[in-house]
Amino acid sequence: SINAARLLGRIRTLGSIGRDGEDRLVRLAASDTEKLGRDQFVAWLEGAGLAVAVDRMGNIFGIWRPEGLDDAAPLMLGSHIDTVIDAGIYDGCYGVLAGLEVIETLKAEGFRPSRPVVVAAFTNEEGVRYAPDMMGSLVYAGGLDVDAALASVGTDGTVLGDELARIGYAGDYEPGFLRPQAYLELHIEQGPALERESISIGAVENLQGISWQRVTIDGDANHAGTTPMSMRRDAGHAAARVVTFLRERAVAANTPTVATVGCMRFEPNAINVIPSRATFTVDLRDPDEGRLTQEEAALAAFLDVLAMEERFSVSVERLARFEPVTFDRGIVEHIEAAAGERGLSCKRMTSGAGHDAQMIARIAPAAMIFVPSAGGISHNPKEYTADDDLVAGANILLDVVRRLAAE
Amino acid sequence: SINAARLLGRIRTLGSIGRDGEDRLVRLAASDTEKLGRDQFVAWLEGAGLAVAVDRMGNIFGIWRPEGLDDAAPLMLGSHIDTVIDAGIYDGCYGVLAGLEVIETLKAEGFRPSRPVVVAAFTNEEGVRYAPDMMGSLVYAGGLDVDAALASVGTDGTVLGDELARIGYAGDYEPGFLRPQAYLELHIEQGPALERESISIGAVENLQGISWQRVTIDGDANHAGTTPMSMRRDAGHAAARVVTFLRERAVAANTPTVATVGCMRFEPNAINVIPSRATFTVDLRDPDEGRLTQEEAALAAFLDVLAMEERFSVSVERLARFEPVTFDRGIVEHIEAAAGERGLSCKRMTSGAGHDAQMIARIAPAAMIFVPSAGGISHNPKEYTADDDLVAGANILLDVVRRLAAE
Ligand SMILES: NC(=O)NCCC(=O)O
Ligand SMILES: NC(=O)NCCC(=O)O
Numbered sequence: 001s002i003n004a005a006r007l008l009g010r011i012r013t014l015g016s017i018g019r020d021g022e023d024r025l026v027r028l029a030a031s032d033t034e035k036l037g038r039d040q041f042v043a044w045l046e047g048a049g050l051a052v053a054v055d056r057m058g059n060i061f062g063i064w065r066p067e068g069l070d071d072a073a074p075l076m077l078g079s080h081i082d083t084v085i086d087a088g089i090y091d092g093c094y095g096v097l098a099g100l101e102v103i104e105t106l107k108a109e110g111f112r113p114s115r116p117v118v119v120a121a122f123t124n125e126e127g128v129r130y131a132p133d134m135m136g137s138l139v140y141a142g143g144l145d146v147d148a149a150l151a152s153v154g155t156d157g158t159v160l161g162d163e164l165a166r167i168g169y170a171g172d173y174e175p176g177f178l179r180p181q182a183y184l185e186l187h188i189e190q191g192p193a194l195e196r197e198s199i200s201i202g203a204v205e206n207l208q209g210i211s212w213q214r215v216t217i218d219g220d221a222n223h224a225g226t227t228p229m230s231m232r233r234d235a236g237h238a239a240a241r242v243v244t245f246l247r248e249r250a251v252a253a254n255t256p257t258v259a260t261v262g263c264m265r266f267e268p269n270a271i272n273v274i275p276s277r278a279t280f281t282v283d284l285r286d287p288d289e290g291r292l293t294q295e296e297a298a299l300a301a302f303l304d305v306l307a308m309e310e311r312f313s314v315s316v317e318r319l320a321r322f323e324p325v326t327f328d329r330g331i332v333e334h335i336e337a338a339a340g341e342r343g344l345s346c347k348r349m350t351s352g353a354g355h356d357a358q359m360i361a362r363i364a365p366a367a368m369i370f371v372p373s374a375g376g377i378s379h380n381p382k383e384y385t386a387d388d389d390l391v392a393g394a395n396i397l398l399d400v401v402r403r404l405a406a407e
Numbered sequence: 408s409i410n411a412a413r414l415l416g417r418i419r420t421l422g423s424i425g426r427d428g429e430d431r432l433v434r435l436a437a438s439d440t441e442k443l444g445r446d447q448f449v450a451w452l453e454g455a456g457l458a459v460a461v462d463r464m465g466n467i468f469g470i471w472r473p474e475g476l477d478d479a480a481p482l483m484l485g486s487h488i489d490t491v492i493d494a495g496i497y498d499g500c501y502g503v504l505a506g507l508e509v510i511e512t513l514k515a516e517g518f519r520p521s522r523p524v525v526v527a528a529f530t531n532e533e534g535v536r537y538a539p540d541m542m543g544s545l546v547y548a549g550g551l552d553v554d555a556a557l558a559s560v561g562t563d564g565t566v567l568g569d570e571l572a573r574i575g576y577a578g579d580y581e582p583g584f585l586r587p588q589a590y591l592e593l594h595i596e597q598g599p600a601l602e603r604e605s606i607s608i609g610a611v612e613n614l615q616g617i618s619w620q621r622v623t624i625d626g627d628a629n630h631a632g633t634t635p636m637s638m639r640r641d642a643g644h645a646a647a648r649v650v651t652f653l654r655e656r657a658v659a660a661n662t663p664t665v666a667t668v669g670c671m672r673f674e675p676n677a678i679n680v681i682p683s684r685a686t687f688t689v690d691l692r693d694p695d696e697g698r699l700t701q702e703e704a705a706l707a708a709f710l711d712v713l714a715m716e717e718r719f720s721v722s723v724e725r726l727a728r729f730e731p732v733t734f735d736r737g738i739v740e741h742i743e744a745a746a747g748e749r750g751l752s753c754k755r756m757t758s759g760a761g762h763d764a765q766m767i768a769r770i771a772p773a774a775m776i777f778v779p780s781a782g783g784i785s786h787n788p789k790e791y792t793a794d795d796d797l798v799a800g801a802n803i804l805l806d807v808v809r810r811l812a813a814e
Contacts, residue, residue, distance in 0.1 A: 084675065084677050084679065084680050085675035085676070085677050085680070086628065086675050086683075126677075126679070127678060127679065128677045128678060128679065128680075131678070133679065189633070190630045190632075190633040191630070191633030191634065191635075192633075192634075192635070192638065208632070210632065212678060220784070220787065221493065221786055221787040222783070222784055222785065222786060222787055223597045223598065223759070223760055223785040223786045224665065224667035224669055224690040224692070224786075225597075225615070225617065225665065225690070225692050225758075225759040225760040225761060226596065226597040226598030226599075226758075226759030226760050226780075226783065226785060227598065227599075227665065227759075227783065228598075228599070228663075228665065229654070229657045229658045229664075229665060229666075230658070231599065231783060234654070234667075236650060236668055236669070236671060237650055237651065237654050237668070239647075240646075240647035240648075240650035240651050240654075240668075241647075241651060243643060243644055243647035244644065244647050244648060244651055247636070247641070247644050247647075250636045251636045251637070256635075257636075258631065258632065258634065258635070258636060259636075260631035260641075260679070260681055261643055261644070261647075261682075262631055262643070262673070262676070262677050262678045262679060262680050262681065262682060263673060263676050263677065263678055264643060264671055264672075264673045264676070264682075264685075265671075266669070266670060266671045268491065268492035268493050269492070269669070269670050269671070270491050270492050270533075270535045270669050270670065270786075271534060271535060271538070271619060271669045271670055271688040271690055271726070272491065272533070272534065272535065272540065272667070272669060272690055272786065273491055273492070273535075273669050273786040273787075274667055274669065274786075275668075275669060275671075276493075276787070278671075281678040283631040283632070283678055283679055285631070285632050319678070351632075351633075352630070352632040352633030352634075353630055353632040353633050354632060376629070376633065376634065376638060377627070377629055378629065378630040378633060379628055379629060379630045379631075379677070379679065379680040379681075380627065380628040380629055380680075380683070
């Protein structure tokens with residue numbers, strides 16, 4: 001079994017790196033605070049005797065390649081260490097640090113793998129600063145050109161490539177330089193399903209589709225006191241109608257569809273000026289591709305009606321679009337078997353969040369292991385998973401690596 | 408009559424001062440750009456041979472006090488030169504520059520007034536950076552303690568008193584040091600009424616009540632992909648419901664009530680995080696005090712329901728509250744008579760916007776003159792009033808000053 005104290009200690013240490021003045025964890029991709037997290041991770045990789053490689057996307061790899069395995073495709077474990085704004089400490093970090101922990105455990109016990117084992121931390125998984133999310137693994141899997149990705153402009157106007165160079169993580173390796181034989185990702189569930197059924201381990205067999213769009217509505221600025229209600233073209237009100245439309249539609253449908261407006265901006269954003277412009281993001285998800293497409297069409301139709309009714313000009317920019325992904329059945333069965341051997345309850349499930357595994361699944365058999373999230377809370381400092389669950393998940397990762405690296 | 412070329416030239420000159428990188432006019436109260444506007448105005452006052460006085464609120468006065476009138480209460484003309492974000496060039500500046508123009512015209516023709524004539528530019532009329540609006544004239548009229556006003560914290564975190572000192576406009580005079588015998592304000596209408604009826608001059612007999620509040624709604628941040636619709640406490644959605652509630656209620660009522668949400672902020676404002684907090688402003692106005700109170704109560708009741716239904720925590724901060732004001736009937740009749748003498752169409756009307764006259768009416772008989780706004784557009788760079796209308800309004804101001812200064 002893994003060294004529980006070492007893993008839990010590292011999770012806490014990494015969780016203390018990148019706090020802002022209000023003690024919020026904000027380690028946005030390629031930022032100064034994320035650099036501190038990267039430096040700590042690299043120090044641990046080096047301390048464990050792994051070779052460290054950084055590719056042009058800033059993806060970091062810790063490589064355990066025992067002698068004689070020079071040509072074998074590696075088994076890859078991974079996740080990310082960037083966070084959202086005011087994040088919890090588990091999302092991403094848990095999987096990365098458990099990957100390192102598994103390698104250290106296997107090394108220490110003299111395990112002789114049939115192939116190299118690599119732990120990866122992918123750049124900009126959260127997608128909060130640069131869109132799309134899972135950008136580092138998407139590029140790694142060949143789904144997006146590396147130069148196009150590096151040219152991405154962030155919510156703060158920065159360019160990803162410049163930021164990676166600035167923090168010293170613009171590496172030389174071409175993304176994809178190690179083609180994994182299989183990919184495994186351990187993660188907190190971030191949703192309520194496992195806790196609700198008191199199950200310890202999720203064997204993630206698929207992952208829902210993700211659609212991200214940025215909508216801009218242009219109306220007319222005018223005076224809040226002198227402009228009769230009938231003469232307004234209030235872009236802020238139009239945006240509010242979209243927010244309530246999306247929510248009410250998703251609630252009424254009684255399907256797994258989820259719809260979220262996370263970012264909102266009014267211009268000129270002055271108390272006595274009717275907003276001339278509203279800009280907001282729409283995050284739509286569904287495990288069913290047909291239904292996801294249908295929800296996107298419903299939004300587009302609503303925006304058309306809005307534009308017509310009140311003569312708004314509406315523009316839509318696509319920030320991310322990923323179809324649902326089905327994971328490798330063989331790996332999912334290994335996870336179930338490993339859980340069974342350890343006497344842990346386990347169920348097959350769908351991931352609501354996007355993950356790097358979803359991208360790497362394009363180039364290698366992949367699957368994920370989930371552990372429960374208390375109250376289903378994530379992307380929130382209250383994110384919490386009990387130590388026993390964290391350790392149990394890492395041991396399942398260890399066991400599955402043993403199984404795959406023995407094949 | 409006034410010197411039309413000089414007045415129109417100055418309006419354009421002042422309108423060119425305080426442009427940002429995108430050529431937007433942004434001369435927020437006590438900002439660096441507003442300092443430039445103030446400096447230009449003071450230079451014109453000095454060029455016209457007026458005594459310049461600045462009070463502790465940064466209100467600027469150009470004083471024409473012919474010999475022998477040392478003890479007489481002055482006739483005061485005024486408005487403001489601060490602007491909203493991305494403003495037009497007329498709002499406020501027109502009244503200030505026309506006041507100066509009237510004094511210069513009377514001086515040049517050897518008119519001998521019965522009392523001093525003063526032109527005032529009041530600080531922070533717009534209320535965009537610091538609340539409430541009409542702050543300088545409110546303090547001047549004794550409606551708000553000067554030290555409390557100077558301690559106001561702006562939308563950008565600055566303190567008004569510090570900013571006035573920084574730009575060199577923290578004067579020594581106590582606000583109220585000149586108690587006007589009467590106050591007159593010339594302004595663009597900023598609404599559609601005069602243009603719609605092809606009327607040149609508005610004799611403003613009253614001004615509607617203004618209620619400004621800042622609402623903060625707290626829910627729970629959570630993951631946009633993993634959190635079922637039924638488990639969300641989405642503060643952004645709650646804010647959107649308030650926006651649509653206010654709008655639909657005001658439209659349905661078919662009364663003069665207007666309701667505007669001009670500022671909106673989501674936190675953490677990340678694409679895949681359900682907003683934990685939404686903060687927004689509510690601007691409610693009505694010429695009828697009873698109805699305004701009723702609209703405020705309806706909002707409060709809606710917020711209560713919202714808080715209960717979805718267990719939000721809701722807090723409300725009052726930023727401004729002004730009852731409707733009735734102007735001086737005698738001055739309104741002078742305006743009508745002056746318009747009649749010049750053969751200009753004129754109608755009595757209500758002001759939809761707040762104005763410094765509304766505050767000074769607490770300490771002196773006051774009224775306002777309006778001229779048409781093309782398309783009823785204001786607080787927008789497209790704000791426009793035809794030169795002929797601007798000149799006609801300034802001549803009515805001249806005539807009414809002549810009448811009041813002869814009394
Ligand atoms: N795991 C996780 O929160 N990923 C962020 C991408 C997303 O699902 O929005
Ligand atoms: N005239 C004018 O636009 N004043 C600003 C105060 C208000 O919001 O009415």
